[in-house]
Amino acid sequence: MAVCLQLTTSNSSMCLCQTFTTHLFLPILYSAMFLTGLAGNVLSLWIFMAKISGKSPTHIYLINLGISNLLLCITMPFIAVYYALGTSWSSRSLMCRLAINVLTPVLHTNIGVGMIILAWLALSRCATLVQHSHGPRPSKCIKILPKVFFSRLRQTPFALGVCMGTWAIVATASIPSVVVYSMKETEVVEDGDKQTCYSVAVEVGGSGSQAFAVIGIVIFFLCLLVVLCAYMAVIRHFYRSRKSTVISDRQRVYARVFRNIVVIQIVLVVCLLPYHIYKAIFINLAQTDSGGNGTECHSLSTYVEIKNVLLCLAALRCSTDPIMYFLLDKTFKKHTLNLIRGRSNTQDSHSSRTECGQSAPYNNSSPKGAATHDTHSHSKD
Template identity: 40%
Template sequence: MNNSSCLQPSSATTVALPILYSCLFPVGMLGNFLSAWIFLCKVPTRRTQYIYLANLVAANLLVCSTMPFLAAYFAKGHRWPYESVACRIAHHLGTLVMQVSMYVTIVILCSTALSQYATLKKNCGPPHSPALPATLHGRLLHEFRQPKFAKYFCAVIWLIVLCITVTAITYNVQERVSGEFPTCYNIKVEAGERPAMIAAYLATVCFFLAFMTVLWSYYSLTRHLSRIQKTTCIGEKHLVYRTVKRNILVIQMILTVCFLPYHIFRPIFYLLLTDNDCLRLNYLVEIKNVLTCLAATKSSLDPLITLLLDKTFKKSFYGLFTKPTPEHQKPNDDIFTEMGRNMERLS
């Protein structure tokens, strides 16, 4: 974009987005710090389910920590010089870290859905059904429910994130600053150059792979449970199956509501980007930023979703504000604990 004055923020960018990020920041940090403390001190993180959730909380904290930088960028970025320290910090610690951490949450959400699907399918099949790891597909599902695999898998994800972040920051720092963009709020920051565009397309493909994987797991689980209900009497365990179905459905809804609009629009954004239509450019950039904020909202609301869905987390949270219950009086109502015990006996 040769015309550096073409991109001009509206009040939706300079007022609404800073207010939204400023509200999401304390809510997200408080909720995720509380979640992190519960996972560290109250919940047995050696189980696969909680390994994924603990790493999800870490990714949420990273996303939430970028919100003050994003709020400052949208409020004052059109006044900052492009070569200023404030611009570079907002760009690197705001946009870049938030984008990378967002994809960590997407991958971990997908892994959580696969883990629950694999665990339930392992424990709820007919007595004489083939073992889960009999095929390549079965062996892969088997790995996703193993705590050791979950730890290594999450470690690899964070290593990839570190490499991508360091590489991108190094590239941007070494880049020569020209006088083409006098302010921080410009098309180079908002859209990036060719490497950023290629990375955006690859990230979009990764999202749709994760999205379709979760959709497939929900469909397969529904079909599997329908099939065994016709041949066996599952009785009281139906509550467990129904709860896991609900959890996978909630993950699918999170991906659909928070992330799908952004990833549908992102290819459109790059395809419609032109050098000679300033009005279209401003609309495209502002729609992109609003949808990015919608995706970031998920990280602030995750603790509430976990509180509603996971009984162990809920009991630990309520235990912070109530008198401890004697051990012999505690009800055995944690479905994931029971599933974990069943899995350990069957493994």
């Protein structure tokens, strides 16, 4: 049954109606994602920062990805409350202002940061494997892009600078959208009646915020294209190298990294792609919709609910990333199992030192050494 708090103005008596999907299912799902995501990301950050010494570029990217996921998790209880009680909040209430001015920007900022960091992580992995694998002929990536670019991608200070720059750029770019959305588009003129927080103004926005959303969609598809191209180049190089090499250990490394790439791509495509495709469709619907459908419910009510479900799917990645680390990364899995089994700190420290010694810096003169490092560093992906 749809939930709708009647909005009465001089021109309209329509409101956004909620079904049990938004009113009940999404709050429960966001609450569950908060519990699993908070525990998983705190554990992931602790392992990457405290248990693994000698941070590689991969570790830097994953630490920043974990921070982004953690911030996203913190917003989830408030988002759950917004969906459950948004139709009974006044648009002028403190909770509604919090949802509009804080939760929404944090949510979308961290989704953007996570996707950009994944794109840089893909480039870093591509540079490492392509340059330190010994196939029959060099990869086309090395011919197209300058060698200095590949060299810098494998440097920890460069990875740290990229992550800090990503946070600064995304946060700065979000400010104009927040100002337009929260201070202009969601400001309503009350005529003595109650305008609910869960409304067309909040959920659909205006032309200004929709323009910023289009920019975000374009950036997402550019990042997705970078990730796909980087991983396709690596897979192609793996295939060529496997056909020409007789080193079974390297073949096993390539097979494992290939499986890791498939899992990561599935997560990205399943979680993020549907929301960004539908968001573009939704913006077009919002711009052409007149609002009337012959009932008291706004004609965009169903489309808004679909958008919110897909947004929840996009946010789900913050809970699945720690599981992905556990399944794909032997070092992360080992420390996690040691923690669960209650191993002593001495044993953990000894294990960390041993693994750090195995993951020695790259040795360009030794193919075997390079392949060994690839085994450890690429399990992080």
